[in-house]
Amino acid sequence: MTRTATTGASIHFERVGKSFAGADGTTVTALQDVSLDVEAGAICGIIGRSGAGKSTLLRMVNGLERPTSGTVTVDGQDVGRAKGAKLRAIRRDVGMIFQHFNLMAQRTVFDNIALPLEIAGVQTSEIRPRVSELIQRVGLETHRDRYPAELSGGQKQRVGIARALATRPKVLLSDEATSALDPETTQTVLTLLRDINRDLGLTIVLITHEMGVVRDIASQMAVIDGGRIVEAGPTYDVFVRSAHPTTRSFLSGVTGVKLPAFLSGRIQDAPSGADEQEVIRVTFAGRHATDPMLARLGTDLGIDVNILAGAIEEIGTHPFGNLLISLNAARGAEARAYLERHGLLTEVLGYVR
Numbered sequence: 001m002t003r004t005a006t007t008g009a010s011i012h013f014e015r016v017g018k019s020f021a022g023a024d025g026t027t028v029t030a031l032q033d034v035s036l037d038v039e040a041g042a043i044c045g046i047i048g049r050s051g052a053g054k055s056t057l058l059r060m061v062n063g064l065e066r067p068t069s070g071t072v073t074v075d076g077q078d079v080g081r082a083k084g085a086k087l088r089a090i091r092r093d094v095g096m097i098f099q100h101f102n103l104m105a106q107r108t109v110f111d112n113i114a115l116p117l118e119i120a121g122v123q124t125s126e127i128r129p130r131v132s133e134l135i136q137r138v139g140l141e142t143h144r145d146r147y148p149a150e151l152s153g154g155q156k157q158r159v160g161i162a163r164a165l166a167t168r169p170k171v172l173l174s175d176e177a178t179s180a181l182d183p184e185t186t187q188t189v190l191t192l193l194r195d196i197n198r199d200l201g202l203t204i205v206l207i208t209h210e211m212g213v214v215r216d217i218a219s220q221m222a223v224i225d226g227g228r229i230v231e232a233g234p235t236y237d238v239f240v241r242s243a244h245p246t247t248r249s250f251l252s253g254v255t256g257v258k259l260p261a262f263l264s265g266r267i268q269d270a271p272s273g274a275d276e277q278e279v280i281r282v283t284f285a286g287r288h289a290t291d292p293m294l295a296r297l298g299t300d301l302g303i304d305v306n307i308l309a310g311a312i313e314e315i316g317t318h319p320f321g322n323l324l325i326s327l328n329a330a331r332g333a334e335a336r337a338y339l340e341r342h343g344l345l346t347e348v349l350g351y352v353r
């Protein structure tokens with residue numbers, strides 16, 4: 001498929017706050033002091049727990065929510081203050097896909113995808129080739145006359161993606177688009193989104209509670225907790241240098257690197273005597289990811305290392321790994337200094353006997 005003229009828009013959140021009137025006259029603060037820059041053409045993953053403020057943040061990009069304070073701009077346009085025709089124009093530039101697809105049950109695949117074009121007043125003669133092109137892009141050529149009830153979850157989301165692209169938006173918002181799908185279907189939908197981003201150049205902002213989704217697709221990311229952005233940056237940097245406990249707990253889910261149960265029950269914050277083992281998390285990043293550093297601790301310093309858990313994987317094209325090791329606590333500081341000197345990151349998790 002040829003690349004169209006569509007290119008992405010940049011999105012800027014500048015000190016955005018959002019409060020809602022809660023029950024009993026109380027105020028619910030959904031977002032506080034949120035500043036975030038999403039580059040044109042980026043795939044930005046926003047991760048947070050339930051109630052963190054993800055949907056509120058996403059809905060500000062197409063003006064479904066307005067900030068109580070601060071500004072949100074898309075392609076330099078102030079979305080929060082736009083009204084009437086200007087707001088409608090911004091909304092045409094911002095497509096959205098949903099966890100539960102939001103398809104119209106009584107319309108076929110073709111007619112669901114045609115809907116935004118009909119609403120925009122596009123002529124029927126133009127709608128037909130445009131919808132056919134979109135159906136081809138999402139690989140549903142043999143399903144064009146089927147109804148949503150006859151489709152799998154992955155196929156329904158493909159219809160949702162085609163419909164969101166119909167008006168040639170500059171931004172695609174994804175509200176937990178893969179959360180209702182099995183892991184294999186999730187991968188096919190993420191691949192489709194990545195291809196769309198590459199071919200059309202549009203900016204994608206996705207919210208999720210799954211770090212695996214962020215790892216697999218996002219070039220940049222933000223972690224939101226209690227309405228605030230606690231960490232943000234290029235995905236690889238956040239993975240490697242995360243400091244906030246919320247980020248770390250999401251990461252431990254995705255890297256699968258957790259303390260084995262036989263140790264987690266008896267780990268202490270401080271050493272309590274001789275013969276203790278220091279438990280250390282070692283993060284391998286960039287060009288050091290594949291260096292045999294742990295073996296060298298043995299040969300260079302004579303320190304024996306026990307490997308407790310670990311995984312090495314890739315984010316984009318960069319190797320990234322996490323290992324949990326233990327070694328003689330009396331030599332912990334020396335070992336950590338050695339590893340840090342060679343470009344690895346270390347963190348003491350505790351001590352076990």
Ligand SMILES: Nc1ncnc2c1ncn2[C@@H]1O[C@H](COP(=O)(O)OP(=O)(O)OP(=O)(O)O)[C@@H](O)[C@H]1O
Binds near residue numbers: 021028050051055
């Ligand atoms: N229209 C509203 N009226 C009142 N409170 C709201 C409204 N919308 C959101 N909130 C509150 O704002 C906070 C953030 O909600 P939001 O839906 O943005 O979180 P979320 O991270 O998307 O959560 P989830 O993953 O569960 O959808 C929550 O405390 C929520 O109850």
